[in-house]
Amino acid sequence: MRIGILGTGVVGQTIATKLVELGHEVTMGARSAGSEKAAEWAAAAGEGASEGSFADAAAHGELLFNCTAGIASLDALRAAGEEELRGKVLVDVANPLDFSHGMPPTLSVCNDDSLGEQIQRAFPDTRVVKALNTISAPVMIDPIDGTNLFICGDDEAAKQEVVELLAGFGWPADSVVDLGGIEAARGTEMYLALWLRLMGAQGTPQFNIAVVR
Numbered sequence: 367m368r369i370g371i372l373g374t375g376v377v378g379q380t381i382a383t384k385l386v387e388l389g390h391e392v393t394m395g396a397r398s399a400g401s402e403k404a405a406e407w408a409a410a411a412g413e414g415a416s417e418g419s420f421a422d423a424a425a426h427g428e429l430l431f432n433c434t435a436g437i438a439s440l441d442a443l444r445a446a447g448e449e450e451l452r453g454k455v456l457v458d459v460a461n462p463l464d465f466s467h468g469m470p471p472t473l474s475v476c477n478d479d480s481l482g483e484q485i486q487r488a489f490p491d492t493r494v495v496k497a498l499n500t501i502s503a504p505v506m507i508d509p510i511d512g513t514n515l516f517i518c519g520d521d522e523a524a525k526q527e528v529v530e531l532l533a534g535f536g537w538p539a540d541s542v543v544d545l546g547g548i549e550a551a552r553g554t555e556m557y558l559a560l561w562l563r564l565m566g567a568q569g570t571p572q573f574n575i576a577v578v579r
Contacts, residue, residue: 373434393417396419425447459497459506462474462476493524498515514543
């Protein structure tokens, strides 16, 4: 599959590298083509990896991942281009973290709205699926046995496509908890407040949670 990754940070590089290893053709997008971080990633990832602008990555991808900083995601997606996003599945991994007041960060949107919903409203013809935003990058591609992955979105077929793709990351279908429509992104994004405290208490970001019935 041709996949576009928007964002050159740790999350974007981690997901992109795993996708290349799985045999997908991946273009990593930045604000402009020739980004040093994207170029270094593409050179290291080898065959199947390329880099370009946000628009280049969106044009390349049959499916897209938003791995940009949450407070910049809407601008990045606008730069990618509404036409290039139309009809495509967009896996939104971002969280609207606001570091302007120091640590721990707050959320720039919460309670009665979410970044996932903002993206879906801004790009109504894009099939937004919120996923992977409740865990650290290494855990995204190397799941901890017995833990759960949460997804949500308005398009059932899009969610199923994402579940099938993430099975290649090591997430079996029965580990995925579908929370319903994209408004459920409010819950997974606000979980970051607890996640940050758990990380501090444990001294590591390499953890996840399980739903025990």
